Amino acid sequence: MTRSLLTIAAILAAFSCVYTVNAREVAVVTFFGKPIHTIVEPGLQLRAPWPLHKVIRFDSRTQLLTVEPTEVLTRDKKNLVVETFVLWKVSDPERFLEAVGTPETAETQLSDLVVSRLAAALGGREFGDLMADTGTKEPMLPPDLLPGLSDIGKTRLGIDVVDVQLRHIGLPLQNEQSIYERMRAERSRIAKAYRSEGEERAQSIRAEADRKAAEILANADKEAMGIRARADGTAARIYANAYAADPDFYVFMRKLQTAKTLLEPGSVLVVDSEGPLFEALTTGVE
């Protein structure tokens, strides 16, 4: 019985002297509160039983810190609301434990650092340089931001700052209104341009059609006049030839013809009875 108890006690003692640090953690071992040993490689480790040694573990995975949206002012006095995120992880658990203790404290310190450095950096830049619709622009975040944070993280906080990036960039609400005004003005200008362009095109198409129409009519008129003139000319020549053959007879024929043509049915003809027409009647047959 005694032997069994001893065995159990020995097993318990053995367990309390062994611990593991898994791949998602780093740990620091303290001796009465004083850090004596850090473990950054996962595996089986030995320790003195509590309360001599205490193992404090930290998550070693990359942490996401979303920095609160911050309003900053560019050099040309434009307000921007920038939202950044920082990726960081505990790299030196002993320093981390002494300097900050908890991830929350670390994140508060990182946030403050990012906000103050970003405000300082953007305060020296022109808003126009940060935006570009041509495909090339300055990077929004200053290039020395990450190295600066990394350095402070490593030397002062015991963390590795993996990256810092802009998550979102926007404008304060009151500035959005003025952007909307401008956008609306710009849209209305574009819409007007489209419509007047349409009118211009329509007008030139109509004018061209009218010009072509006038041209066609003028050409036809010219050609028709030519046809008539040629026909009249030919006829005149024919009549002239006839006249030349016997002018006297031609004139006589022509007069008769004209008289017949003028005196249509229903015309009134007044004839003198003394005239040559009735000469034969009045003078008898002498």
Place this chain on the structure above:
Amino acid sequence: MSARTWAAAGALALATVTSAVFVDSGDVAVVYRFGAIDRTLDPGLGFRAPWPIERHVIVDVSEVRRSESGPVRMLTGDTNLVDIDLAIQYRIDDPIAYQVGLADAEQTLLSVVLSTTSDIIATVGVDALLTTGRTQLQADAETASQAMLDRYQTGIAIDAVEVRELVPPPPVVDAFNDVSSARGDRETLALSAEAYRSKRLPEVRGEANEMLEQARTHAAMIAARSSGEIAQFTQLLDAKREAPVATRVQLWSEAAEAIGQSADVHVLRDETEIAIDD
């Protein structure tokens, strides 16, 4: 058999059962040995040492996961505002990296995609973005986001960054709509002018043809009449040459009779009218 043998057999059976790992297809088991990642087990039956030596975590590497940004207002390169809504489809392609990589994979992924997207949008004008930029934006955001994730060794592979919505903000939506209707008006105006043209020109061609036809008809009539008259004249001229006076008298009488038949003839003598008709 003694009790001790039974106990040993039982312990062995228990060890075997707790050592067996069934991995479903599409999953991978990551085996930790004393906390350190030792190996992965592919789908099927696998074994690991019993706890506390080894333990395992099942990771689904085939499931396509989906994360959505919700509507976000972003600044374009020409300082316009657009509302964008993104959906990201992604998979875990490296279970070991995924196990130790990110504390909050989904939120980190979302931050990365929002970051690359707003960076790209800040280089494009609003017109290009809203008309043709969508596809390019999706492709560019995917490439840039994946590069960032790889740099962080997250074990995540993005299948697609999908732009679910990309629109002007509600306060200016009507202004943007008016631009598209103006673009339509431009076409309509040109089309109606073209319709006028295609109606006007055939009409005028018809008119022109009519004018020419009339001229030709006139010409034909003149030609017919003159040649008819001349043929007649030539014949009468022949007759006149044979019998000059008789022909003249004959012609004169014919004409007078013809006139008398059709016209209303009144005869005057000493200023007094003598009606011979009626």
